[in-house]
Amino acid sequence: MSLQDAFYRTVHDYPGGCESLAPRMGMTPAVLRNKANPNTTQNVVTLRDADMAIGLTGDFRLLHALCANHGHVAIPVEAEGHAGDLAVLELVTQVWAANGNVGAAVDATLADGRVELREIKDVRAAIYRTQQAMLSMLARLEDMAEPAAKGHS
Secondary structure (H helix, E strand, O other), X not given: OOXXXXXXXXXXXXXXXHHHHHHHOOOOHHHHHHHHOOOOOOOOOOHHHHHHHHHHHOOOHHHHHHHHHOOOOOOOOOOOOOOOHHHHHHHHHHHHHHHXXXXXXXXXXXXXXXXXXHHHHXXXXXXXXXXXXXXXXXXXXXXXXXXXXXXXX
């Protein structure tokens, strides 16, 4: 997803859309609507706008689009607390599901014997979600790791 598309979806999927979000961002609905419109060159989205939109909406599509565009994956930092076996198991099942989604996306891409750019975007998105799930599982396991015992590494 492009950054502009992510900003558009963030703004328009917010409950009440531009009319509700714009005042919270310190602008009129018309200005926010223009900033979100991918077909206009007026009222360009700034980094401040993007950051504020993420913070106010809790919608992280902009962050994920930015990371994906540059070969990175964003994963949430878990709140402090002890991770248990059940939490890791839940993450393992998310990894399995995400891997299945990659397989389904590749299968759909190859089903008609042609590979189209729009299909590659679906595969890329599925792979991104798998990477997120795997990195979340790794982070949870790292949180559970006991410090190395003296004399052991």
